[in-house]
Each structure stands twice: as structure tokens, then as C-alpha cells.
Amino acid sequence: MLSKLGVCSRSQAEQAVREGRVTVDGRCIRDPERPTDAERERLALDGRPVAAAERVYIALNKPRGVVVSAADERGRDTVYGLLEAAGLPWLGPVGRLDRASEGLLLLSNDTGWAAGLTEPRHHVDKTYHVQVDCRPDEALLAKLRAGVVDAGERLAAVVVSVLREGEKNAWLEVVLDEGRNRHIRRLLAAHDIGVLRLIRVAIGPLALGELPKGQWRHLTADEVQALRRG
Structure with a gap:
């Protein structure tokens, strides 16, 4: 309770x-x-x-190298260090981003709302921009969409498309409707593709937008409801 x-x-x-x-x-x-x-x-x-705490919903632009945890046994920086001076109540992360990943992270003390976004049966889309160490052709993109089985888990993407290409690398847009541990990294590694950067840019209808890295903001009431419906 x-x-x-x-x-x-x-x-x-x-x-x-x-x-x-x-x-x-x-x-x-x-x-x-x-x-x-x-x-x-x-x-x-x-x-x-104990009374019900005021519901708080925030969006944070997580920097690379920061751990999504209240405390880290190895003494690494955590996302809560970015919130310390804000006077916020206890907030839990809504889903995860691994230490090497960056971008949109939601935090809230509304556990019911959070569960609605993270339970696999709800299939809330999450959009990522991923820089990879190759220039994948259409055949490889099709394999990524088809998915693989890794450690007994099926890993696939709803959408995989090329955003732009360099001489030796490319940026992909990847959309997942469920999120397993290190989902994108494992999916790409199964095809010998290395990840150079991984940024979550949207959760459902909510986009990261121009929120500066390491900064956070409160969600509007409309955004909270849109995510609830999403």
C-alpha cells in the first residue's frame, strides 16, 4: 500500500x-x-x-554514463543526483535505460500509471535513434524487423529504418513495442552490429524534444493523460 x-x-x-x-x-x-x-x-x-502523496510525473533527458538506480554499489553517478536539489517526493523510474544509453526517461510516484506504461501487454511504443558501426542494407534491416531468439527471448523491432548515413556508420530509427533487458543492443549484436550511441527519443506520444541533457521537467496534465491512453 x-x-x-x-x-x-x-x-x-x-x-x-x-x-x-x-x-x-x-x-x-x-x-x-x-x-x-x-x-x-x-x-x-x-x-x-501516511497519506497519499501528491502525484508527480517528470521527464528527464538522461545523460550517458548515469545509472538508473537510487544507489549504486560501485559509486557511479545515478539519475537521482540530477534531482537532489528539486525537493521532489520519492519517484521511481518508469522503465529503464542502461548506463551507456541516453535520452527520455520518465519518473513518477504513481505506480499504477507507471505499470500501465511498462507492462508488456499494453505495447506502448518506444522510439530510439541508434548510431551503428556499419551501413545496413535493406536485407539486414528486414532481418532486424524479423527478430532473433536470444537466451530464450524473442527480440524484434516494430520499425527499423535508416535516418542518415556516413562513410562507415549510420543512424537508425528503431521502434519497440516491448522492452526486454538491453533489447536493441542484443538484437543488433546478433547480427554483428556494434552500437556507437543509443538515444530514446519518444515514449508513446511523448517526445524528448529540446529538453537539454541532464535536465528534467514536469509533464503537463494532457501529457500524463495521453500516456495513460497510449
Whole structure:
């Protein structure tokens, strides 16, 4: 329930319950699976009453080399370092970008909204611009669209097209309707294609636009609703 109220992540909520820091109607609970009705029961964390947090939705232009994690055991910079001075409530990433990737990342404390964007059955398109170390011909593009099976997972792209070409490399536009771990990198590696840069430029109808690298902004109410419908 703590995560549904936007107070913390699901894993943080489970840990708090197991540590005996959560009470319901004044009684300590230690079972994270215990059903709780926030409208009828008094929920408290560390002795302080818990109410639903204001819903916050932000778009961040993630730089390359930054980890999408609240903390990193190796001491690397995380996206939360870009938000520290903003006075924001707890926010969770809506999906992931690996450390070497960059571009549009959504964060929110609305876990239901986030699940609607990340659950595979909803098929929300995500658009990437990818610089590769070759100039793929149409036959190779067709193979990328057809997909491969890697480690028991089928990896394919809805759209793969050439944006522009250099002498030895090219920029591709790749659209996925689901996102497996390192999906694009694994798909390209299966065809011996190296990735030089990978930038997510859109999630559903929301485009990265001119948001500067390392900066963030609040989503408008219309954008939140458009993503909910998307």
C-alpha cells in the first residue's frame, strides 16, 4: 500500500514492513502481503501517519554514463543526483535505460500509471535513434524487423529504418513495442552490429524534444493523460 500511495518503492515498502516500521490502526505489521484499505485503516510509517502523496510525473533527458538506480554499489553517478536539489517526493523510474544509453526517461510516484506504461501487454511504443558501426542494407534491416531468439527471448523491432548515413556508420530509427533487458543492443549484436550511441527519443506520444541533457521537467496534465491512453 505504501508504494500505491506514492510514498516509496515496493521493495522499500516491503523492507519497512519486515523491519516493524509500519503500523495499521496502531498495530505493528510484519507481513508485506497483508491487505490494507487506506480509506478505512490508519496507516503509519515510523510513527507518522501516511497519506497519499501528491502525484508527480517528470521527464528527464538522461545523460550517458548515469545509472538508473537510487544507489549504486560501485559509486557511479545515478539519475537521482540530477534531482537532489528539486525537493521532489520519492519517484521511481518508469522503465529503464542502461548506463551507456541516453535520452527520455520518465519518473513518477504513481505506480499504477507507471505499470500501465511498462507492462508488456499494453505495447506502448518506444522510439530510439541508434548510431551503428556499419551501413545496413535493406536485407539486414528486414532481418532486424524479423527478430532473433536470444537466451530464450524473442527480440524484434516494430520499425527499423535508416535516418542518415556516413562513410562507415549510420543512424537508425528503431521502434519497440516491448522492452526486454538491453533489447536493441542484443538484437543488433546478433547480427554483428556494434552500437556507437543509443538515444530514446519518444515514449508513446511523448517526445524528448529540446529538453537539454541532464535536465528534467514536469509533464503537463494532457501529457500524463495521453500516456495513460497510449
